[in-house]
Amino acid sequence: MDSTLESVDSAEALALGVAERAGFDEDDLMKIGLAVRESMVNAVVHGNRYSAHKKVRFLAAHHDTRFTVRIADEGEGFDMTHLPDPLAPENLMRTSGRGIFLIRSFMDEFEMKRLEPGGTEVTLVKYTVSK
Amino acid sequence: MSVKLNTRQVGDVTVVDVAGRITLGEGSSALRDALREMVSKNQKKILLNLGEVSYIDSSGIGELVSGFTTVTNSGGQLKLLGLNKRVKDLLQITKLYTVFDVHEEEASAIRSF
Numbered sequence: 001m002d003s004t005l006e007s008v009d010s011a012e013a014l015a016l017g018v019a020e021r022a023g024f025d026e027d028d029l030m031k032i033g034l035a036v037r038e039s040m041v042n043a044v045v046h047g048n049r050y051s052a053h054k055k056v057r058f059l060a061a062h063h064d065t066r067f068t069v070r071i072a073d074e075g076e077g078f079d080m081t082h083l084p085d086p087l088a089p090e091n092l093m094r095t096s097g098r099g100i101f102l103i104r105s106f107m108d109e110f111e112m113k114r115l116e117p118g119g120t121e122v123t124l125v126k127y128t129v130s131k
Numbered sequence: 132m133s134v135k136l137n138t139r140q141v142g143d144v145t146v147v148d149v150a151g152r153i154t155l156g157e158g159s160s161a162l163r164d165a166l167r168e169m170v171s172k173n174q175k176k177i178l179l180n181l182g183e184v185s186y187i188d189s190s191g192i193g194e195l196v197s198g199f200t201t202v203t204n205s206g207g208q209l210k211l212l213g214l215n216k217r218v219k220d221l222l223q224i225t226k227l228y229t230v231f232d233v234h235e236e237e238a239s240a241i242r243s244f
Contacts, residue, residue, distance in 0.1 A: 005156045030217060037188055041155055087226050093200060095193035098225055102189055105224055 001056045003048035003073075008040040015060040015069050022062040022128050031106035032067070032126055036060075038099040039071045039122050047073030047120055057121075065128045072121035077114050133157040134184075136165050144176040144241050145169055146212075150183035153191030162191070166198040166209075175207035176244045180237070182213030192225060199231065208232075212240045 001007040015036040019029055048054035054074040061068050084091050086098045104110050109125035134151040152158050202209040210232040222228040234240035
Protein backbone atom coordinates (compact mmCIF):
# COMPACT_ATOMS: atom_id res chain seq x y z
CA MET A 1 0.00 0.00 0.00
CA ASP A 2 1.06 3.56 -0.53
CA SER A 3 2.16 5.65 2.42
CA THR A 4 -0.99 7.76 2.56
CA LEU A 5 -3.89 8.36 4.93
CA GLU A 6 -6.14 6.80 2.31
CA SER A 7 -4.22 3.55 2.83
CA VAL A 8 -4.98 3.78 6.53
CA ASP A 9 -8.69 3.85 5.73
CA SER A 10 -8.35 1.01 3.23
CA ALA A 11 -6.41 -1.20 5.61
CA GLU A 12 -8.93 -0.64 8.38
CA ALA A 13 -11.79 -1.56 6.05
CA LEU A 14 -9.99 -4.68 4.81
CA ALA A 15 -9.20 -5.82 8.32
CA LEU A 16 -12.78 -5.27 9.46
CA GLY A 17 -14.05 -7.29 6.54
CA VAL A 18 -11.98 -10.30 7.59
CA ALA A 19 -12.80 -9.74 11.26
CA GLU A 20 -16.50 -9.56 10.61
CA ARG A 21 -16.43 -12.87 8.72
CA ALA A 22 -14.47 -14.33 11.63
CA GLY A 23 -17.46 -13.62 13.84
CA PHE A 24 -16.28 -10.81 16.12
CA ASP A 25 -19.01 -8.74 17.78
CA GLU A 26 -19.43 -4.98 17.40
CA ASP A 27 -17.35 -4.15 20.44
CA ASP A 28 -14.41 -6.26 19.25
CA LEU A 29 -14.75 -4.90 15.72
CA MET A 30 -14.37 -1.39 17.09
CA LYS A 31 -11.23 -2.42 18.97
CA ILE A 32 -9.75 -4.20 15.97
CA GLY A 33 -10.50 -1.28 13.65
CA LEU A 34 -8.85 1.19 15.97
CA ALA A 35 -5.80 -1.02 16.58
CA VAL A 36 -5.31 -1.49 12.84
CA ARG A 37 -5.76 2.23 12.21
CA GLU A 38 -3.19 3.14 14.87
CA SER A 39 -0.71 0.59 13.46
CA MET A 40 -1.17 1.86 9.91
CA VAL A 41 -0.76 5.48 11.00
CA ASN A 42 2.50 4.52 12.71
CA ALA A 43 3.72 2.85 9.52
CA VAL A 44 2.63 5.65 7.18
CA VAL A 45 3.44 8.67 9.32
CA HIS A 46 6.31 7.64 11.59
CA GLY A 47 7.85 4.77 9.62
CA ASN A 48 7.59 5.81 6.00
CA ARG A 49 6.97 9.52 6.68
CA TYR A 50 4.42 9.67 3.86
CA SER A 51 7.19 8.90 1.34
CA ALA A 52 5.89 8.12 -2.12
CA HIS A 53 8.89 5.81 -2.54
CA LYS A 54 8.07 3.63 0.45
CA LYS A 55 5.32 1.08 0.76
CA VAL A 56 3.41 -0.48 3.61
CA ARG A 57 2.85 -4.24 3.49
CA PHE A 58 -0.47 -5.31 4.95
CA LEU A 59 -1.94 -8.71 5.75
CA ALA A 60 -5.16 -9.65 7.52
CA ALA A 61 -6.07 -13.31 8.01
CA HIS A 62 -8.23 -15.57 10.12
CA HIS A 63 -7.21 -19.12 10.94
CA ASP A 64 -8.79 -21.29 13.64
CA THR A 65 -9.25 -18.98 16.61
CA ARG A 66 -6.65 -16.44 15.58
CA PHE A 67 -7.31 -13.23 13.69
CA THR A 68 -3.96 -11.79 12.63
CA VAL A 69 -2.93 -8.48 11.09
CA ARG A 70 0.63 -7.86 10.01
CA ILE A 71 1.87 -4.44 8.94
CA ALA A 72 5.38 -3.61 7.79
CA ASP A 73 6.91 -0.29 6.81
CA GLU A 74 10.20 0.60 5.15
CA GLY A 75 11.30 3.24 7.60
CA GLU A 76 14.40 3.59 9.69
CA GLY A 77 13.00 1.87 12.75
CA PHE A 78 12.79 3.23 16.27
CA ASP A 79 13.78 2.36 19.81
CA MET A 80 11.10 -0.09 20.90
CA THR A 81 12.54 -0.50 24.36
CA HIS A 82 11.97 3.04 25.60
CA LEU A 83 8.43 3.95 24.70
CA PRO A 84 7.07 6.58 27.09
CA ASP A 85 4.13 5.48 29.22
CA PRO A 86 1.14 7.64 28.20
CA LEU A 87 -0.50 6.98 31.57
CA ALA A 88 2.42 8.39 33.56
CA PRO A 89 1.43 11.71 35.15
CA GLU A 90 4.13 13.61 33.28
CA ASN A 91 2.82 12.27 29.94
CA LEU A 92 -0.92 12.41 30.52
CA MET A 93 -1.39 15.79 28.84
CA ARG A 94 0.80 15.04 25.85
CA THR A 95 -0.95 15.41 22.53
CA SER A 96 0.54 12.21 21.08
CA GLY A 97 2.05 8.90 22.12
CA ARG A 98 -1.05 6.81 22.83
CA GLY A 99 -1.15 4.68 19.69
CA ILE A 100 0.84 1.64 20.79
CA PHE A 101 -0.78 1.72 24.21
CA LEU A 102 -4.23 1.52 22.58
CA ILE A 103 -3.14 -1.30 20.28
CA ARG A 104 -1.90 -3.32 23.27
CA SER A 105 -5.11 -2.56 25.17
CA PHE A 106 -7.37 -3.76 22.38
CA MET A 107 -5.53 -6.77 20.96
CA ASP A 108 -4.65 -10.06 22.66
CA GLU A 109 -1.14 -10.15 21.25
CA PHE A 110 1.08 -7.39 19.88
CA GLU A 111 4.60 -7.85 18.63
CA MET A 112 7.02 -5.38 17.05
CA LYS A 113 10.23 -6.31 15.34
CA ARG A 114 12.93 -4.64 13.32
CA LEU A 115 13.30 -5.88 9.76
CA GLU A 116 16.51 -6.36 7.82
CA PRO A 117 17.73 -4.41 5.94
CA GLY A 118 15.25 -1.85 7.27
CA GLY A 119 11.76 -1.17 8.49
CA THR A 120 9.48 -2.25 11.28
CA GLU A 121 6.89 -5.01 11.30
CA VAL A 122 4.05 -5.27 13.78
CA THR A 123 1.81 -8.29 14.32
CA LEU A 124 -1.58 -7.91 15.95
CA VAL A 125 -3.58 -10.94 17.07
CA LYS A 126 -7.05 -11.22 18.53
CA TYR A 127 -8.63 -14.54 19.48
CA THR A 128 -12.12 -15.30 18.30
CA VAL A 129 -12.76 -17.15 21.56
CA SER A 130 -11.56 -16.01 24.99
CA LYS A 131 -8.49 -17.83 26.26
CA MET B 132 -17.18 11.62 5.77
CA SER B 133 -14.70 13.48 7.97
CA VAL B 134 -15.96 15.82 10.67
CA LYS B 135 -18.66 18.49 10.67
CA LEU B 136 -18.62 21.33 13.17
CA ASN B 137 -21.55 23.60 14.02
CA THR B 138 -20.99 26.45 16.43
CA ARG B 139 -23.75 28.19 18.39
CA GLN B 140 -24.02 30.47 21.41
CA VAL B 141 -26.03 29.67 24.50
CA GLY B 142 -25.63 32.76 26.62
CA ASP B 143 -21.92 33.28 27.02
CA VAL B 144 -21.11 29.62 26.31
CA THR B 145 -19.93 28.59 22.86
CA VAL B 146 -21.33 25.16 22.02
CA VAL B 147 -19.59 23.25 19.24
CA ASP B 148 -21.64 20.39 17.86
CA VAL B 149 -19.16 17.87 16.48
CA ALA B 150 -20.33 15.12 14.14
CA GLY B 151 -18.41 12.43 12.31
CA ARG B 152 -14.89 11.10 12.67
CA ILE B 153 -12.14 12.84 14.60
CA THR B 154 -9.15 11.03 13.11
CA LEU B 155 -5.70 11.95 11.85
CA GLY B 156 -6.05 14.29 8.89
CA GLU B 157 -9.05 16.47 8.08
CA GLY B 158 -11.01 15.55 11.17
CA SER B 159 -8.44 16.35 13.80
CA SER B 160 -7.14 19.45 12.03
CA ALA B 161 -10.64 20.89 11.64
CA LEU B 162 -11.23 20.60 15.38
CA ARG B 163 -7.83 22.09 16.13
CA ASP B 164 -8.42 25.07 13.85
CA ALA B 165 -11.89 25.71 15.28
CA LEU B 166 -10.64 25.74 18.87
CA ARG B 167 -7.72 28.00 18.02
CA GLU B 168 -10.05 30.44 16.34
CA MET B 169 -12.31 30.53 19.40
CA VAL B 170 -9.35 31.19 21.68
CA SER B 171 -8.15 33.96 19.37
CA LYS B 172 -11.61 35.53 19.64
CA ASN B 173 -11.30 35.37 23.42
CA GLN B 174 -14.12 32.88 23.85
CA LYS B 175 -13.65 31.59 27.39
CA LYS B 176 -16.45 29.07 27.80
CA ILE B 177 -16.45 26.26 25.26
CA LEU B 178 -18.60 23.16 25.33
CA LEU B 179 -17.74 20.41 22.85
CA ASN B 180 -20.85 18.38 22.10
CA LEU B 181 -19.47 14.99 20.99
CA GLY B 182 -22.83 13.25 20.84
CA GLU B 183 -22.59 12.67 17.09
CA VAL B 184 -18.93 11.64 17.01
CA SER B 185 -18.90 8.16 15.54
CA TYR B 186 -15.19 7.51 15.75
CA ILE B 187 -12.09 8.96 17.39
CA ASP B 188 -8.52 7.75 17.23
CA SER B 189 -5.44 8.67 19.26
CA SER B 190 -4.90 11.75 17.09
CA GLY B 191 -8.42 12.90 17.87
CA ILE B 192 -7.79 12.35 21.56
CA GLY B 193 -4.60 14.36 21.16
CA GLU B 194 -6.59 17.25 19.71
CA LEU B 195 -9.01 17.17 22.64
CA VAL B 196 -6.06 17.33 25.02
CA SER B 197 -4.40 20.08 22.99
CA GLY B 198 -7.62 22.06 22.91
CA PHE B 199 -8.12 21.66 26.63
CA THR B 200 -4.59 22.89 27.32
CA THR B 201 -4.86 25.83 24.94
CA VAL B 202 -8.21 26.99 26.30
CA THR B 203 -7.19 26.50 29.92
CA ASN B 204 -3.89 28.34 29.45
CA SER B 205 -5.80 31.27 27.97
CA GLY B 206 -7.91 31.46 31.13
CA GLY B 207 -10.94 29.68 29.71
CA GLN B 208 -12.81 26.43 30.26
CA LEU B 209 -13.40 23.58 27.81
CA LYS B 210 -15.90 20.89 28.73
CA LEU B 211 -17.30 17.82 27.00
CA LEU B 212 -20.90 16.79 26.41
CA GLY B 213 -22.63 13.65 25.25
CA LEU B 214 -19.86 11.07 25.03
CA ASN B 215 -20.93 7.78 23.50
CA LYS B 216 -19.62 4.51 24.88
CA ARG B 217 -16.71 4.35 22.43
CA VAL B 218 -15.36 7.83 23.24
CA LYS B 219 -16.00 7.39 26.96
CA ASP B 220 -14.15 4.06 27.00
CA LEU B 221 -11.18 5.58 25.19
CA LEU B 222 -10.96 8.49 27.60
CA GLN B 223 -11.20 6.13 30.54
CA ILE B 224 -8.54 3.75 29.22
CA THR B 225 -6.18 6.67 28.63
CA LYS B 226 -6.97 8.08 32.08
CA LEU B 227 -8.25 11.32 30.54
CA TYR B 228 -11.88 10.93 31.60
CA THR B 229 -11.23 12.61 34.94
CA VAL B 230 -9.15 15.38 33.35
CA PHE B 231 -12.12 16.70 31.45
CA ASP B 232 -15.37 17.94 32.96
CA VAL B 233 -17.81 15.59 31.19
CA HIS B 234 -21.57 16.10 31.07
CA GLU B 235 -24.44 14.05 29.73
CA GLU B 236 -27.02 16.80 29.47
CA GLU B 237 -26.60 20.20 27.81
CA ALA B 238 -28.53 22.38 30.22
CA SER B 239 -26.57 21.24 33.24
CA ALA B 240 -23.34 21.52 31.24
CA ILE B 241 -24.13 25.15 30.46
CA ARG B 242 -24.96 25.89 34.10
CA SER B 243 -21.67 24.37 35.23
CA PHE B 244 -19.58 27.15 33.67
